[in-house]
Amino acid sequence: MPEPKACVELPVFDVSQPLSPSSLSSLYLACTQWGFFRITNHGVPKHLFTNLYSLSNHIFSLPIGSKLKVGPASSLKTYTPPFIASPFYESLLVSGPGFFSSAQSSVDVLFDHPKSDFSEVLDEYGNMMTKLSKKIVKAVLKSLVGEDLGKRFVESEFGNCHGYLRIGNYSPLNIMKEEEEDQQEDEIEGLGMHTDMSCFTIVHQHEIGGLQVRSKEGKWMDISPSEDTLVVNVGDLMHAWSNGKLRSSEHRVVLKRNVNRFSLAFFWCFENEKVIFAPNEVVGDHSRIYKPFVCADYLKFRLISEKGKFERVGFTVKDFAGNCDTL
């Protein structure tokens, strides 16, 4: 018998105003317990999501041969086809801080005629996510180390962060009948269990839901779709920078047969050359659990592990920089 479904109740924070002391405590608790929370009054108008999805749909509907012109073997490498991360998942990458020119460089290759509507919408969305990410970093640091120290770290540690957006299209269409006749479950994995390589990720999930977080006990919990909120999660870089205090939780996406799903995942990351080393004020009396490491080296380590389809034993920051007994 399939297990009954469980849904996690994530706290919701209104980011249009400063958080009260009690909200800051619950933000800290959410980051340590779940590594996930929601934000509301984020300022992204509904029509922007609608536009973004319809313009992205236009791109994902192109023939695979066209999309591969910006695929992994091309010089741009902005398109990831199905069968690399998952057979039902394809994605398009748009990087900041110049979201317009990043989107436009893909569009110029994908379409024969000049077209800038996609890049304009992406620019607007990317800039909004950048502002939100800065707000989130500020609030979480305040909840972690207090206002004064938080403000200092925002500048000294997070001042050179950058963001990139991954537009995801999940299409588990017409495949099941032949391949999975014997399977009774009506849900299939769209994106396998992983942690994010970011400081924070901001996700807009489509109304059909499917995002799940793994509890500390190892149980998969649904993060229900909610029209007015965005989902935020802590990534590996923030986990390491906070000496493991903030949780970078494993999560995945499950799909319903024959139902297409879109999502927008915005990753806010340290600059490539940054050495990630939890400040003494964050470590406090605890023992240090991560060795210092260069951000780009960790990203490289993850890419190699993923290409090997996770066959290597270690593929998270714990395996990369954990067991800090030399300091």
Ligand SMILES: O=C(O)CCC(=O)C(=O)O
């Ligand atoms: O599609 C989603 O809802 C989340 C995607 C995700 O977890 C990721 O891209 O890292």
Ligand SMILES: [Fe+2]
């Ligand atoms: Fe993720």
